[in-house]
Amino acid sequence: MPDTYKGKQDDRRYEGEAVDITYNLKRCIHAKLCVNRLSEVFDVDKRPWIDANGADGDRVAEVIDMCPSGALHYDRKDGGAEESTPTANRIIVQKDGYLQFIGDLDIRGAAVEIESETRxxxxxxxxxxxxxxCDNTHKKVDFKTEDLKIVKVDEFAKADGKLVITSNKNGPLEVSGNFQIEDEDGNIIFTGSQTWLCRCGSSSKKPFCDGTHNRNGFTAD
Ligand code: FES
Known part of the structure; x- marks a missing residue:
């Protein structure tokens, strides 16, 4: 990965007639939606494993739009619709796992500076x-979390506009902009416009930061 990762322009590109596909192995969490739904394009038993000419542009776009990590993106060459920006910023907290972001995202920090991301x-x-x-290490370390409870939900709260996610050095993810936080079943547990989410793994108020990172020696750029 370059010193500061800037998104899909740094990713490997697989060129096709109707669509180009970009892929970043380090961002991939191996959800397998691509290989399970469109094996004509995504086949890990072939080299290269992506054949951008394996399906028409609409089908490629439909499947890549499901990729939760944003490891896959596309650029249309056939005049079809490019990736659209979701109208609501959603943070889905995966039990025993990662934070999934969907929306109009800027992701900032020492190691990353992505101006427009959707996933x-x-x-x-x-x-x-x-x-x-996330690189799936939570599975190796057997990361365990409690079920989420509703913290604060305003049914009239907005979740639109730009969402800026900043990795604070040795500390939490700072989230600024309108958003809603959900559990993995889609239940909204929090709405707001600013918060700090734990990324050290030790907060007693997950998914929120409670300051434990200051005491447990957590280090991260
Ligand atoms: S990052 Fe603050 S408690 Fe985990």
Whole structure:
């Protein structure tokens, strides 16, 4: 990864006639939606494993739009619709796992500076080797979390506009902009416009930071 990762322009590009596909292995959490839904394009038993000519542009776009990590993106060459920006900023807290972001995202920090992203999966166990992104280390370290409870929900709260996520050095993810936080079943537990989310893995108020990172020696750029 470059010193400061800037998103899909730094990713490997697979060129096709109707669509180009970009892929970043280090951002991939191997959700397998691509290989399970469109094996004509995504086949890990082939080299290269992506054939951008394996399906038409609309089908490629439909499947890549489901990729939770943002490891996959596309650029249309056939005049079809480019990736759209979701109208609501959603943070989905995966039990025993990562923070999934969907929305109009800027992701900032020492190691990353992405101005426009629609999808990302960020580490909250504190152990990823690719912070701020999840690299599935939470499975190896057997990261466990409690079920989420409703904290503060305003049914009239907005979740639109730009959402800026900043990795604070040795500390939490700072989130600024309108958003809603959900559990993995879609239940909204928090609405707001600013918060700090734990990424050291040790907060007693997960997914929120409670300052424990100041005492447990957590280090991250
Ligand atoms: S980042 Fe985990 S408690 Fe602050």
């Amino acid at each position: 990302a999966t960020l580490c909250r166990c504190g152990e990823s080797n690719n912070k701020p992104f």
